Amino acid sequence: MATMTSPWGPSPSIPPPYPTAWKPAGGRAPPTCCCWKTSGREPLSSDSPGVKRHTGSLSSPKFLPPMRYLVFLLFLFSACAATDAPRTATTAEHGGPRYSLGQWSFHRALFDGEMSNFDFVRTAGEMGFEGVELVNQFFADRVDNPAFLDSLKATAADAGVELTMLLIDGAGNLGASDPVARNAAVEQHLAWLEATQRLGIPAMRINAHGDGDAEQVLKASVDGIGRLARAANQRGIRILIENHGGWSNSGAWLTELLSRLREYEVGSVADFDNWCIERDNGQLWGGNCTKRYDRYEGLQELMPYAGGVSVKAFNFDQDGRETSMDFAALFDIIRASGYDGYLGIEYEGDSLPPREGIEKTRALAERSWPRREVVGAPAMERIDSTLEGFVRRGDVAGVSALVYEKGEEVYFGAFGEADREAGTPMQRNTIVQIYSMTKPVTGVALMQLYEAGKFQLDDPLADYLPEFANLRVYQGVGDAGAMNTTAPGRPLTVRDITRHTSGFYNGGDTPGLQAAYEAADLRNYDNTLSAMGAKLGRLPLLFEPGTQWHYGLSVDVQALLVERLSGQPFDAYIREHILDPLGMDETRYVVPEADLDRFSAAYNRAADGTLTQLPNEEAHAFNLRKWPLTPGGFGLTSTLDDYMTFARMLVNEGTLEGTTILQPETVRLMRTNHLADTVTERSWLPSKGQVGFGIDFAVRQRPPATAEENPGTVGEFFWDGAASTLFWVDPANELTAVLFVQLFPYDQIGLHHDFRRAVYGPFRPLPTAAGH
Known part of the structure; x- marks a missing residue:
């Protein structure tokens, strides 16, 4: 964490009003700068005293195209040139x-x-x-x-x-x-x-x-x-x-x-x-x-x-x-x-x-400077070995992964069984429940409406959802057991529901508040989004808006906001404006009967390592029929290729194969950390690594400090799902990865860490900053 204690986080409410590489009139190239110190002769430093893969098999390495190879050699030889030779x-x-x-x-x-x-x-x-x-x-x-x-x-x-x-x-x-x-x-x-x-x-x-x-x-x-x-x-x-x-x-x-x-x-x-x-x-x-x-x-x-x-x-x-x-x-x-x-x-x-x-x-x-190849032959071998090992040890029944780099598929592998009782292998077109990986789809829908000028991030939420106009903040319970509440110090904003600083309670032993939320039964499948919002607006917040990161219902409220601003049911909106334009035909709330044979079973892993297949009618209950509730925070099912399409749109800053879903400035805004350093209470978010949080994405702010931390690249943005699914977008390497599995409880076996390590390779400690 940075040591900054001022109230300012990044200011991402409005993207910079100019391109990253700004050019003045006349087409002159944007400049750069050195840094120097005060006048005179003060100390120098400010701080001084593609190979497509087949299931479970290896393929030949992808060789650099001739021009890329030439560029690589030029960089290599220039780096080794005599230091005082003419350039x-x-x-x-x-x-x-x-x-x-x-x-x-x-x-x-x-x-x-x-x-x-x-x-x-x-x-x-x-x-x-x-x-x-x-x-x-x-x-x-x-x-x-x-x-x-x-x-x-x-x-x-x-x-x-x-x-x-x-x-x-x-x-x-x-x-x-x-x-x-x-x-x-x-x-x-x-x-x-x-x-x-x-x-x-x-x-x-x-x-x-x-x-x-x-x-x-x-x-x-x-x-x-x-x-x-x-x-x-x-x-x-x-x-x-x-x-x-x-x-x-x-x-x-x-x-x-x-x-x-x-x-x-x-x-x-x-x-x-x-x-x-x-x-x-x-x-x-x-x-x-x-x-x-x-x-x-x-x-x-x-x-x-x-x-x-x-x-x-x-x-x-x-x-x-x-x-x-x-x-x-x-x-x-x-x-x-x-x-x-x-x-x-x-x-x-x-x-x-x-x-x-x-x-x-x-x-x-x-x-x-050159983008390094990430997924070459060694990485393919590591990924195969890692995923196959989880199946072989009985930690998972089945697992699959898909990786794209620089616009090309560089890895696919599927291991084990999607349905162990039926003997159905894990395959490329296996359908899984993505749970919270629904949230980024909701965030994209909301930010399309932001681009249309329907709201600003720091607008009070009640301007658009009046059921949140009279919120109260929980202050404990009195002697008679009634909750004590106060008015919030500031309004709940749209930004709060995009970064999980809304204050909506999401579990935990909180006297009075826990019982009130349970009684409201907000995620009952028979609720509409409007019914859910009406009930939620009458419940106290757990904390003052903007002061803590607390995961939960915020993205379901985003879905309600999409409905109100667009005038369409949420599921119809995402179908018309995101899924259909991208050709994501198999990303759905309801899996039709004809596709149930491709629907992966779900598994529970006990503390002793025993893996139990859950009854399909129980595990799949939400996705077997259409319910009134169309949540923004969970509920979608998808396939590897469908969700990879979504990830590739994001790495391409909102456009894929001629279809534009978002503008580049909006994607950059979503992948920017929106949490100020004053937001020190962050629940389990630090377990994801050294990350902040943008708009429905965790955002990696610093390189991993230890081998135990989840590997990744600074600037990467990502999220995962309750059944241990995972995806990430790595703009620095133009890399996207999707990992599918159906495992409860959420990743108790280090699957995400080891898959990431297989992709990126061995841990490399950071240099120390001593003296600078």
């Missing part, structure tokens, strides 16, 4: 990123007079960089010197490099609490804005620094930066804020600021390293870091706004890997965001000469 700017021609060089990498030579600004630009060109990021500290006295600025611009043109960004320090605090000081800072930045325009640079990086607590600096920064950004917009220049000291080193705080500045299209510079938010000296720099934000979580939060990325390194091991951060995980986050701007290379170590350190940093970036 040519060929990376982008082969589909990789463009690299810019951060001027701070040569700060010692520049401050000592051994290198001029012109020398730096020419050196970057000689080293094969396509762009450079200038730092105003190195020509602070020439902000209004047109001859110098014109000459620097001409030098860049002669060197064949683009001036991608100007980074501003020492021009006053735009978040100063004193209006006079803030106005002076705006004026100083406006002078640098004129210089940026004269240089022909499309972006200017500034700092969100100020005095006071988090909210005070936030409000002052909105004013100061907003005025600057308004002037920048008129000049076709984008303002970018870096995580660069103090409150800005919190991803949650900075994304809140960016959301408040969205009308000005202010973006971020996502720096790999600046995540210390408190120091023992109380200053922006120096001293020991006493509170640190998680770098992986922070980078994931900033990337939707990114107009630049600072790829920073300090020290390398003998294999050329950075010793304090996992470049592979960080690049997974970048790729998953869809960012295609410049990557700014910045070396801030002490052990190597600057040029050699720069080359090693770029080589590591080039090695980390």
Whole structure:
């Protein structure tokens, strides 16, 4: 968990109003940025003192297509090149990123007079960089010197490099609490804005620094930066804020600021390293870091706004890997965001000469960028062995899995029996009850209506469902046994029902409240959604809305909201707007009699390992006939291929084979963590790994810290079902996986962990962050 304790989580209510890789007028490429420190010669670091598968069998490995193989070799050889050999700017021609060089990498030579600004630009060109990021500290006295600025611009043109960004320090605090000081800072930045325009640079990086607590600096920064950004917009220049000291080193705080500045299209510079938010000296720099934000979580939060990325390194091991951060995980986050701007290379170590350190940093970036094949022959063997082992040991009767990578099927396997008593094998077209994997389908339906402008996430739910207008919050029971309640501190919102912070009770020994919910019998199959909502609206909430994560009835309320907003029965809505357009013909509430021979039995595993098949008439009761209740939180049945279709639509950001279900911005919003760090009570959600929660998905925020934690990739979003089914979407690797089984109680055997490990391979510990 991040150590941030401010009230701000990410601000995902409105997607960024610009593409991830923003381009100004004229089609100039989006810039990137390095990070540097305060003026003078302060310490460098902010923290320093497809193979299709057949049932149960192996297939030949899938070889890289010739062009992919060529690109792989180019990256490999470039990473192994001599560190001071001349470079040519060929990376982008082969589909990789463009690299810019951060001027701070040569700060010692520049401050000592051994290198001029012109020398730096020419050196970057000689080293094969396509762009450079200038730092105003190195020509602070020439902000209004047109001859110098014109000459620097001409030098860049002669060197064949683009001036991608100007980074501003020492021009006053735009978040100063004193209006006079803030106005002076705006004026100083406006002078640098004129210089940026004269240089022909499309972006200017500034700092969100100020005095006071988090909210005070936030409000002052909105004013100061907003005025600057308004002037920048008129000049076709984008303002970018870096995580660069103090409150800005919190991803949650900075994304809140960016959301408040969205009308000005202010973006971020996502720096790999600046995540210390408190120091023992109380200053922006120096001293020991006493509170640190998680770098992986922070980078994931900033990337939707990114107009630049600072790829920073300090020290390398003998294999050329950075010793304090996992470049592979960080690049997974970048790729998953869809960012295609410049990557700014910045070396801030002490052990190597600057040029050699720069080359090693770029080589590591080039090695980390390509999407690695996940499911090759070794992974196929691992998955087969893992799933077959669960069947062989009698832990499950039958299990199947399907994996797609980069748009191609790379694994299918089915083992054991779907119906042990009937002797029916587990097959590709076996129908299973997906239980809570119904929830993401409901979330997609609701967000289609969000796209249509039917609601905003922070609207009070009672605006659309008046039965929730007079809610009360449980405060225990009195001497007579009656429940004590109070009015909620704020209204229950639509966002609350999308992230399970509504307060609806869902089990547990809570005197009075437990009995009241049981008596209401909310999930009686004879209830309609409207009847369920009417009963629920009369029951107290377990806690204040927004203060805890508590799984339960929220998604059934989403289904009711879909009915009210669309004017259609929920089951008819999802059929017309999701299932039929995607061709998901076998995802249904009711399994017709003709298909019952493909309907998997359900099994209960006792504590001693005994596996018992449950009677079909009991296990399948909800799905054998049409009931008045069409829940949003459970109830659908599906097949591997049907649910994989849904997952593939999500990994493609809402569109599959020409059919658009959601817009990309909406899918990104759904897969963004919506839980602030102040929501510390999260029930069993932490058992899923280091995750937050978006809109009906768990969202992985950090790489696994231990071998026991569920494996996965940062940025992955997923959910599972009560009968131990599972699916996930991994945008970084363009990978989707679906695992089907019918096992109760929910995964007591480590099936999900071991299946994930089989897909991704052995656990790799993260580097320590000591010293940075």
